[in-house]
Amino acid sequence: MPTVLVLATFADAVPSRATLELLTLARRVGDPVVVVLEEVSEAAAAVLAAHGVTRVLSVQDPAFDAYLVAPKSEALTQVVDAVGPALVLLTSSVEGKEVAGRLAVRLGASLVTDAVDLDADGTATKSVFAGGWTTRARGGRDVGVVTVKPNSVTPEPVEGWSPVAVEPVAVTLSDAARGARITARDPRAGSGRPGLTEATVVVSGGRGTGGDFAEVEALADALGGAVGASRAAVDAGWYPHAYQVGQTGTTVSPQLYVAAGISGAIQHRAGMQTSKAVVAINSDGEAPIFALADLGVVGDLHEVLDAVVAGLKADQA
Numbered sequence: 001m002p003t004v005l006v007l008a009t010f011a012d013a014v015p016s017r018a019t020l021e022l023l024t025l026a027r028r029v030g031d032p033v034v035v036v037l038e039e040v041s042e043a044a045a046a047v048l049a050a051h052g053v054t055r056v057l058s059v060q061d062p063a064f065d066a067y068l069v070a071p072k073s074e075a076l077t078q079v080v081d082a083v084g085p086a087l088v089l090l091t092s093s094v095e096g097k098e099v100a101g102r103l104a105v106r107l108g109a110s111l112v113t114d115a116v117d118l119d120a121d122g123t124a125t126k127s128v129f130a131g132g133w134t135t136r137a138r139g140g141r142d143v144g145v146v147t148v149k150p151n152s153v154t155p156e157p158v159e160g161w162s163p164v165a166v167e168p169v170a171v172t173l174s175d176a177a178r179g180a181r182i183t184a185r186d187p188r189a190g191s192g193r194p195g196l197t198e199a200t201v202v203v204s205g206g207r208g209t210g211g212d213f214a215e216v217e218a219l220a221d222a223l224g225g226a227v228g229a230s231r232a233a234v235d236a237g238w239y240p241h242a243y244q245v246g247q248t249g250t251t252v253s254p255q256l257y258v259a260a261g262i263s264g265a266i267q268h269r270a271g272m273q274t275s276k277a278v279v280a281i282n283s284d285g286e287a288p289i290f291a292l293a294d295l296g297v298v299g300d301l302h303e304v305l306d307a308v309v310a311g312l313k314a315d316q317a
Helices: 017-029 042-049 070-083 094-107 214-223 231-235 266-272 288-292 301-316
Strands: 003-008 031-036 055-058 087-091 110-115 124-128 133-137 144-148 166-168 201-205 226-229 256-260 277-282 295-298
Touching (some): 003 070, 017 144, 277 288
Parallel strands (some): 003 031, 110 144, 201 226, 256 277, 277 295
């Protein structure tokens, strides 16, 4: 079987859900081999093995934290040269797509970004033109590079897995890779909610909120989800730009997307149309968002969301 190399991302020293999703897709194509650009504990290696990994490669270098993505791309290129995979999978994060682009140029490989599914022959499915078309593409080069949106599949562990040892891998980074040093970091204040791109549930508010996101945030918290906002809400100064969902904001692909008071302009649909299930709440029964909703509710969003949150709390009591 062909080897599929997965660039793993960790959260609090354990494999992220997005990484486990990549491994589930990788097993359709071949034998998954993971490369981690940090230290890997035995517990983390066990999680990876339980999801079908046959090798765990650990590459550590201070340059990964001190510089922008060039050292990571260069290190990954050397690992690809050593392992010889037919396919390389990365998460469709901002960093993941930049690393993938640099890697594809270095390897002369084909590149598909923002895929939402993967066939056994490596054919990737993705939504394009603001969600108006679904395409399927497979590169014709010896090596393919594909980035996959988080929440595209449900992570599936394997039965009868065996532990795998962590293999340290040494790389040599060029001076050119150290061209853009990180001089400072300003972490965003934590909200306690998951990030937009990784969240399995996203509750977004739009113009219909009138600037009051209290009910939107309450439903997101009740479902353990993230809060998003339409461009209209962001432009009005009701919610920070970092939470904007859409063509000029963040693209999300959660299991459940709740659009509250959002009309459904094409720019917004481009950022959430690959969500697995869409619930729309709007007082305008002719709003375009209803055309792609799996469940639509015509009504005042503040009243509807209040009732839903009260129902959830009653069920949990």
